[in-house]
Amino acid sequence: MTLPPLTILLAAPRGFCAGVDRAIQIVERALARYGAPVYVRHEIVHNRYVVSQLEAKGAIFVDELDDVPDDVPVVFSAHGVPKSVPAEASRRKLFYVDATCPLVSKVHREAERHERTGRHMLLIGHAGHPEVVGTMGQVPDGSITLIETVADAERVEVADPGAVALITQTTLSVDDTAEIIAVLRRRFPELQSPKQEDICYATTNRQQAVKAIAPEADALLVIGAPNSSNSNRLVEVAKNAGCTRAVLVQRAVDIDWKALEGVRTLGLTAGASAPETLVEEVIAACRDHFTVELRDVVVTRENVEFKLPRVLVA
Known part of the structure; x- marks a missing residue:
């Protein structure tokens, strides 16, 4: 057959x-x-x-x-x-x-600096996410207001509109965050923002790669965990970029093969916490159902490395 x-x-x-x-x-x-x-x-x-x-x-x-x-x-x-x-x-x-990611630690230091200089912070992020909990826990209670949506940005009030700063969760959708930031900058012209956006390079790169493949794909699989913010954002980015049949799967066993019937072009990516082993597993499973041709779509190459704590290197 x-x-x-x-x-x-x-x-x-x-x-x-x-x-x-x-x-x-x-x-x-x-x-x-x-x-x-x-x-x-x-x-x-x-x-x-x-x-x-x-x-x-x-x-x-x-x-x-x-x-x-x-x-x-x-x-x-x-x-x-x-x-x-x-x-x-x-x-x-x-x-x-x-083991806090250095890019998350950067946001922590920004929060401390803003608190020292008397600025109230608006944190764009998702309530209850460990990164948001950690960032809000760097400064005294009441120093940060969490902004999850454009609606939140439209209605938030601060005691001193001239002393307000912006920080963000690192794993958000660049496009969605840009919309919220635009509202905050309109409402608070003196809003202090980081020199570089807090959304990390890896989140941005993975979203750009999904944008590159989504318009050509009949369906798209994102390998990642349900509680992974960056993986869920990749699904959203794919749908917004034209692939409405984008879904999150943890392993090959989670794939709905019936839903892929008739698909001739499949986009495949993995969230920032998913190992390449799981990508290879999904490709192998696809070979059981299809005659597979692989095509790499490279938007950039990463060479970032972060040093380990000295206590584990000495």
Whole structure:
């Protein structure tokens, strides 16, 4: 039986970013240096496959420091944590390693600077996301107002419109954020913004790659976790760019093959916390149903690397 043809447009860049790669290395090096178990507060990155691989090596993932015994190493996730978390770890004399992505740490430093200079901050982000919780936890309560939508931007009020600053979650949709920022700048002409937008290079690059393949694709798969902000934004970007049949899948087993009947061109990408192994798994599964031709669509090449904490390098 002859399988139907399928051209897979493989977006590049895709998958792991430098911050995710660094965070995973931190857990692996901590296990190698200190032995199992190494505790990790929250998922180190939002990907169940990655978490399971690290659990198999001896990492134990917990929700809060209360779940961490004394005298064991603990790692904080790539999304960042409120200041209260390392403070509590220090109080308990826990040895901890902070795996916060350096680009998230940059936002934390911006928040501290704005708070010191008396500016109220408007944070564009998603309520309850670990990165947002961590950023808001860098400064006293009431210093930041969360903005999730254009409607929020239209109605937000601040005590002093002349002393207001903008910060953003790093994993948002560039286009959606631009719309919210435009409203805030119209309403607050003296709004202080970062010299470079807080949305990280990897988020931007992956969204640009999806925009490049979406118009040609009959359907598009984004490999990523349901709780991964950047992966969910890739689905939205694909739909806005013309591929209405864009869906998020965690693994090949999650693919709805009936929904792909009649598809001749499939876009494929992976969120910043999804390993290339899962991309290869999906391609292999496609070969069971189609005669596959791969076509790489490269919008840029990344060469960013972040240094590991000195305590794990010395």
